[in-house]
Amino acid sequence: MGQRVMTPLVEEPEPDLFTPAFPLANSPVPPEPQTEESEAEKKPPRFQLSSLIPQERIGYTALIDKLGGVVLDKQCFDPSCSHIIVGTPLRNEKYLAAMAVGKWILHRSYLEACRSVGHFIQEDEYDWGRSSILNVLPSFSSQQKRLALAAMRWRRNLQDRNDQEGSFSGWTVMLNIDQTRESGFRRLLQSGGAKVLPRSSPSLYKGTTHLFAEFSRLKPGDFQLDVPEAKCLKPEFIADYLIQEPIPPIEMYYLPEAARCLPAGTDASRATPSRKRKASGDSTMLKKTCLK
Numbered sequence: 001m002g003q004r005v006m007t008p009l010v011e012e013p014e015p016d017l018f019t020p021a022f023p024l025a026n027s028p029v030p031p032e033p034q035t036e037e038s039e040a041e042k043k044p045p046r047f048q049l050s051s052l053i054p055q056e057r058i059g060y061t062a063l064i065d066k067l068g069g070v071v072l073d074k075q076c077f078d079p080s081c082s083h084i085i086v087g088t089p090l091r092n093e094k095y096l097a098a099m100a101v102g103k104w105i106l107h108r109s110y111l112e113a114c115r116s117v118g119h120f121i122q123e124d125e126y127d128w129g130r131s132s133i134l135n136v137l138p139s140f141s142s143q144q145k146r147l148a149l150a151a152m153r154w155r156r157n158l159q160d161r162n163d164q165e166g167s168f169s170g171w172t173v174m175l176n177i178d179q180t181r182e183s184g185f186r187r188l189l190q191s192g193g194a195k196v197l198p199r200s201s202p203s204l205y206k207g208t209t210h211l212f213a214e215f216s217r218l219k220p221g222d223f224q225l226d227v228p229e230a231k232c233l234k235p236e237f238i239a240d241y242l243i244q245e246p247i248p249p250i251e252m253y254y255l256p257e258a259a260r261c262l263p264a265g266t267d268a269s270r271a272t273p274s275r276k277r278k279a280s281g282d283s284t285m286l287k288k289t290c291l292k
Helices: 036-041 054-067 093-100 109-117 142-161 179-191 236-243 256-261
Strands: 003-006 046-050 070-073 083-086 104-106 172-176 210-213 231-233
Touching (some): 054 070, 083 093, 083 109, 093 142, 179 236, 210 236
Parallel strands (some): 046 070
16 A cells, blocks of 8 residues: 655645646557566655645545555655656746656656556656647646756756766755745755755855855845855756756856856856866955855
8 A cells, every 4th residue: 555754834836727637649558567576576656746736636646545656745845756746847846856856757647547557657658848748738838848848858868877966966055045945945956966065064165166145135144155166146047957958058147246256267167967167267265255
């Protein structure tokens, strides 16, 4: 029997949008059931649900339980999940974090196909980015389409690289943003393999590659640091790095208020998981902090 893992919920607004559940145009025929031996060797899939209406959550939770899967009843992303069933792609923490680590992000028709055969089936044809899904949703916005395609792209890229850390592998990050938003950014970055440094340990900040700050949201008393080797960036870069193809130039996200923090001759090329940034020029510690 399946099981449900409960944690206190945090706010995640549910959309009013509804997309077709099943069948899709040219829906693939589910594969033949696997042997008892192979089924026994497999761990039960662990699901999270996102942007579904309440009735769908109840019904799909019961279905997953019946089929022997695990439902992680959480609004924040749980790295232990293997699949996330998404009603509509949204630019939220759960969707982006699943994308950053290459999880299966599937249309609800996957569960309907599983229901029809009485067991979990192969997932490939139910990626949100599949043309068989997108082609039957003519009202889809361009942003939603980009989100759907990006999820499938990252899953494939991370599988091909056999990258166990995710899309932010190689990043060492410092966050200096509104504390009410910091935990979400921290979970997203860590899900994708970034090392996110604690606020309380300034001695650890040497080697920081990305510093994300929101000057307008900082409150009196927020800490100040000199981080001459880090790029001081708007937090929007994190999501755009995942969604946009090609990855946008990182210099578009430099904070004007922090321009003086960039060492002379800093390489402004794109930051990618497979390439560590190399800073050149003046590496002298700056007298002024880039965070105020």
